[in-house]
Amino acid sequence: MNQSATGQEPTKNFALRRRDFSILVAQSEVFTCEVLSQLLKEQGYNVVGRAVEMEDTLQQIRVKRPQCVILESEISGQRSFDIVQEMRASNYQTKFILYTSKPDFRMVAKAMQMGFFGFLYASDGLDELYRCFQTVSNGGCYYSNGFMSLLKNFGVEVLSDATREELSRLSEREKEVLRMIANGATATEIADQLGISYRTTVNHKAHIAKKLQLDSCRQLPRYGISVKSYL
Missing domain, CATH: 3.40.50.2300 (Response regulator)
Incomplete structure (x- = not known):
C-alpha cells in the first residue's frame, strides 16, 4: 500500500x-x-x-x-x-x-x-x-x-533512465576523459592531449569509476564504448 x-x-x-x-x-x-x-x-x-x-x-x-x-x-x-x-x-x-x-x-x-x-x-x-x-x-x-x-x-x-542518470553525475571534463578512454587512449595519452598531469588523469579515472559505481577502472573502457554516442 x-x-x-x-x-x-x-x-x-x-x-x-x-x-x-x-x-x-x-x-x-x-x-x-x-x-x-x-x-x-x-x-x-x-x-x-x-x-x-x-x-x-x-x-x-x-x-x-x-x-x-x-x-x-x-x-x-x-x-x-x-x-x-x-x-x-x-x-x-x-x-x-x-x-x-x-x-x-x-x-x-x-x-x-x-x-x-x-x-x-x-x-x-x-x-x-x-x-x-x-x-x-x-x-x-x-x-x-x-x-x-x-x-x-x-x-x-x-539509453535507459538508469544509465542516463549515471552519466549525469559526471562533470564535462570527466565525460571528456571517458570518451577518450572509449576511443582507446591510455592515461599518458589523455594527459598529453588535455594538458594535465598523469596523476590528475589517474584521479579522474578513479572518480569516474566511483561515480558510475564500477568495481574498478578496468571496467571504464567497456562502459565508455557502450555509451560513447551519448558522451
Missing part, C-alpha cells in the same frame, strides 16, 4: 500543476490540431495556442512563450528542426516534444541530437502523452513505447 501511495504522489502533484504547464499544439492537420487541443483542455492542461504552419508556430512561441510545444515533424518537414534551433539560440526555455507519423531514419537520428525532451509516435495513446508531459515538466526526457519500438526497428539503442 505504501509503494502504491508513493507512486501515485508524483502523478497527483503533476495533476495539480497542469494549469501552470503551458502548452502549444503545433500539428500539420487542422482537424488533428483542434481535437488534440480540446482533449488536453478537457484534461485540465493549459493550452495557450495551436498552429498548423511553421511561421505561425514561431510567432506564437515568441509571443506566448509556452513551456512546452508538441511539434509534429510533418508540419514543415525538416524545417521543423529549425524551430528548435532558433529557440535555443534565442535562449527560450520552451521544451519541445516531437510527434511523428511518417518517420525515417535520418529524421529520427537528427531529432535525437536536436535537444527534444519528448518523443512520441502516431501509434501512442493519450496516456503516453500525459506521461510525457509529467516527465518533461520535471526536466526529464521521455521516449514513448511506440517511439522505442520505432528505434528498435531502425537498430538504434536508447
